[in-house]
Amino acid sequence: MWQYGLLLLMMQFFSCQARFFEGKTVQEKMIEASHKKITQWEKSLTKQERQHLSDVLKLHEELHDNYKAKPSAENTKILVQMHNVLEKNMLPNWESFYKPYLHAQMFDASYQKWKAGLSADQLRKYNRKIQLYDGAYQAYQTNPQNDSVRQRMLQSQEVIQGLMSK
Amino acid sequence: MLQYLLSRYINLNIKNKNYKNSEYKFRNRDISMNKRLLMYKNIFLSLLFVSNYAVFADADYQLFCPNGGAQTYAELNQKNPFVMSVGTSMSQTDPSIQNTMHPDFIRKKMYQKAQGKDGAEWLKHEKRFWYVLRALDSWMCGNGHVINPGSLDEKKDQKTIQAILADCAKPNDAKQLSLSKCPYCADPSVVYLGDDTKFTLAHENAMVEQIKALYVNRQSKKLPNMRLSIEIGSILKTNSIEIDEQKLNDLVAFITKLGNPLLFFHHYANPISIPYLFEKEEHIEWFANICAAIMQQLPQITHVCPVSQPLGFVNRIMRDGGLPPFEYKISQNQLLDNITKAQVAAALAMKKVNPALQVLVSHQWKPMRPKHTSALDPRMLFELGICKIADSMYNGKFVSLIKDHIAIFDGIALSVYPALEFDLWAPVGSNIAGRMDFEGSLEAIVATSQAFPGMPIYIVETGCNTTDPVIKRGFIDMMLCVCKRAVDLGIQVKGLYFWAITNDSRFYREWNAPAGSCNFGPFDALDPVNPTASINAAGKHIKDILSQLPV
Numbered sequence: 001m002w003q004y005g006l007l008l009l010m011m012q013f014f015s016c017q018a019r020f021f022e023g024k025t026v027q028e029k030m031i032e033a034s035h036k037k038i039t040q041w042e043k044s045l046t047k048q049e050r051q052h053l054s055d056v057l058k059l060h061e062e063l064h065d066n067y068k069a070k071p072s073a074e075n076t077k078i079l080v081q082m083h084n085v086l087e088k089n090m091l092p093n094w095e096s097f098y099k100p101y102l103h104a105q106m107f108d109a110s111y112q113k114w115k116a117g118l119s120a121d122q123l124r125k126y127n128r129k130i131q132l133y134d135g136a137y138q139a140y141q142t143n144p145q146n147d148s149v150r151q152r153m154l155q156s157q158e159v160i161q162g163l164m165s166k
Numbered sequence: 167m168l169q170y171l172l173s174r175y176i177n178l179n180i181k182n183k184n185y186k187n188s189e190y191k192f193r194n195r196d197i198s199m200n201k202r203l204l205m206y207k208n209i210f211l212s213l214l215f216v217s218n219y220a221v222f223a224d225a226d227y228q229l230f231c232p233n234g235g236a237q238t239y240a241e242l243n244q245k246n247p248f249v250m251s252v253g254t255s256m257s258q259t260d261p262s263i264q265n266t267m268h269p270d271f272i273r274k275k276m277y278q279k280a281q282g283k284d285g286a287e288w289l290k291h292e293k294r295f296w297y298v299l300r301a302l303d304s305w306m307c308g309n310g311h312v313i314n315p316g317s318l319d320e321k322k323d324q325k326t327i328q329a330i331l332a333d334c335a336k337p338n339d340a341k342q343l344s345l346s347k348c349p350y351c352a353d354p355s356v357v358y359l360g361d362d363t364k365f366t367l368a369h370e371n372a373m374v375e376q377i378k379a380l381y382v383n384r385q386s387k388k389l390p391n392m393r394l395s396i397e398i399g400s401i402l403k404t405n406s407i408e409i410d411e412q413k414l415n416d417l418v419a420f421i422t423k424l425g426n427p428l429l430f431f432h433h434y435a436n437p438i439s440i441p442y443l444f445e446k447e448e449h450i451e452w453f454a455n456i457c458a459a460i461m462q463q464l465p466q467i468t469h470v471c472p473v474s475q476p477l478g479f480v481n482r483i484m485r486d487g488g489l490p491p492f493e494y495k496i497s498q499n500q501l502l503d504n505i506t507k508a509q510v511a512a513a514l515a516m517k518k519v520n521p522a523l524q525v526l527v528s529h530q531w532k533p534m535r536p537k538h539t540s541a542l543d544p545r546m547l548f549e550l551g552i553c554k555i556a557d558s559m560y561n562g563k564f565v566s567l568i569k570d571h572i573a574i575f576d577g578i579a580l581s582v583y584p585a586l587e588f589d590l591w592a593p594v595g596s597n598i599a600g601r602m603d604f605e606g607s608l609e610a611i612v613a614t615s616q617a618f619p620g621m622p623i624y625i626v627e628t629g630c631n632t633t634d635p636v637i638k639r640g641f642i643d644m645m646l647c648v649c650k651r652a653v654d655l656g657i658q659v660k661g662l663y664f665w666a667i668t669n670d671s672r673f674y675r676e677w678n679a680p681a682g683s684c685n686f687g688p689f690d691a692l693d694p695v696n697p698t699a700s701i702n703a704a705g706k707h708i709k710d711i712l713s714q715l716p717v
Contacts, residue, residue, distance in 0.1 A: 059591070063555075066499075074558070074562070077558065078558045081554050081555045081558065084551055085551035085552060085555065089551060093544055097544050144543070145542065145543065
């Protein structure tokens with residue numbers, strides 16, 4: 001009789017252990033799945049996009065390396081926070097928001113370099129178009145989710161692109 | 167308005183979440199209740215003020231500080247002594263000190279880095295190029311042009327700056343940054359004039375007079391009358407790690423003239439003879455022994471702090487590459503561990519010399535904020551996530567490094583500056599931007615107290631970079647009000663030390679900034695002939711507030 005009791009106890013013990021190990025593995029698996037998804041998305045980026053996102057991608061890599069080297073509670077927590085930011089926020093909204101937004105930033109960066117190299121005459125000549133673009137980009141920065149604001153910004157971009165390629 | 171309320175609510179929740187599982191849970195119910203009351207008051211006030219964030223911050227402190235600085239200071243001193251004063255670091259004051267900020271070291275180190283892959287781009291980086299320009303000192307060309315790169319204007323002289331940066335890193339026999347031609351006329355016969363600025367005994371005495379002129383010495387003798395970061399490099403023998411007794415005696419004499427400064431032994435720069443201080447284990451004991459040796463000669467000093475803002479120091483070097491020596495061969499975590507051990511060892515060594523000594527541990531608690539706070543803006547959630555991560559990596563890291571050793575220390579030396587904003591993942595804003603941030607300043611103190619309940623807090627560094635006399639006075643009043651609010655919440659805030667003493671461009675250098683670009687201090691010059699003549703609005707306001715004290 002007591003053997004059955006002992007057998008029941010042992011079964012409970014091992015099932016608890018299994019649940020414990022399964023729980024640990026579930027979190028690790030989730031982290032690896034998120035990391036894989038983010039890495040796949042990284043590979044789909046163009047060279048310019050990867051360069052523009054280099055700070056945040058490096059940060060993700062650093063946090064992942066820290067976690068791999070020492071999966072402490074602190075490192076795990078920070079990595080999960082990073083995954084929340086990238087996987088749950090940036091990736092789902094990549095095509096609809098972040099990609100066009102970052103492309104606008106990248107264009108603006110090259111525009112600023114081009115503008116810095118203009119002579120005083122050229123600045124005077126292109127003044128109106130530059131002002132229009134600056135205003136449209138500023139409005140887009142304030143309200144990026146507004147379609148009409150984005151369209152206006154894209155139109156100004158086209159005009160500036162034409163000037164830059166002269 | 168909804169956006170603003172939501173961001174505040176979320177920020178408060180994030181703060182609470184971060185430390186929910188900390189073993190230093192905030193147990194003081196009175197403080198929790200007052201925090202909630204403060205939150206409700208903020209929400210009510212934000213309904214009244216429809217304005218941008220910066221203006222709100224100004225109006226905010228005026229509402230919370232209706233009595234002005236003088237009365238608030240008197241209220242702070244009612245129950246327990248409270249000191250208001252100023253402070254500086256010798257690494258930013260004396261240009262001749264043999265440390266990693268010395269132009270000799272910077273010219274050689276940056277030249278070396280510039281020869282590597284993408285060296286030219288590395289040199290031009292926004293976080294570094296002012297070190298290049300200032301380290302070049304002065305030159306003259308055969309056509310009589312005097313070239314002073316450190317004094318150029320970043321916008322107006324952009325082309326000249328780019329020409330200098332492109333020229334100075336070219337391979338040369340001297341193996342250091344140097345000009346090969348005039349950036350104005352391309353004349354190749356350029357001559358190095360150098361910089362003969364020296365911080366002499368007369369300048370020391372001038373600084374002492376300035377401190378006295380502010381009436382800071384009329385305050386409680388139990389607390390430091392000012393803050394001073396000394397440089398170990400100034401007391402070592404040339405090209406050695408041994409103490410030069412004469413130099414030590416000179417330093418002791420200077421400190422004694424100043425009175426009872428809150429001493430720091432390391433401030434964002436390493437001695438030139440150990441440019442990678444804390445890289446090796448043996449540096450820990452060396453540092454502790456040096457601190458103890460200095461304290462042997464200074465029995466009158468009541469409060470010290472081994473290392474100023476170690477998290478800031480390490481991040482600036484390792485993450486940004488924005489502080490000499492620009493790199494370390496060990497990992498960031500290892501460097502932080504070594505510095506923590508050095509702080510602990512120094513604290514124990516100094517307490518052996520003087521058991522009554524109060525040893526503090528330093529941090530600049532940085533509140534993190536999203537730049538975009540509209541609930542409809544998709545960037546807000548991203549930025550909130552980044553704020554959480556940044557908070558864990560910076561403030562959280564400080565807590566995790568120190569919490570096991572906190573019993574050794576007697577208080578927190580807190581640096582308080584405006585909150586850091588994140589535009590997506592990019593941090594925006596700096597300590598020298600001239601912003602006032604009542605809420606961020608209070609949050610820094612409350613969060614520090616939450617992390618280490620019951621620990622006395624000394625605000626050892628805070629400032630607003632401005633020449634506007636109204637803002638200068640307003641900032642002093644604002645910080646007094648912040649301290650009063652914190653004290654009302656039950657937090658022991660013992661002192662408030664505003665950053666910098668002089669704005670003299672010869673004797674104050676801000677990290678990677680043009681000469682003369684910062685105006686934190688209460689005096690605009692350090693003139694031995696007439697030390698107190700250059701007192702400005704900040705100095706006069708401090709003096710007015712402290713004039714109520716008996717002589």
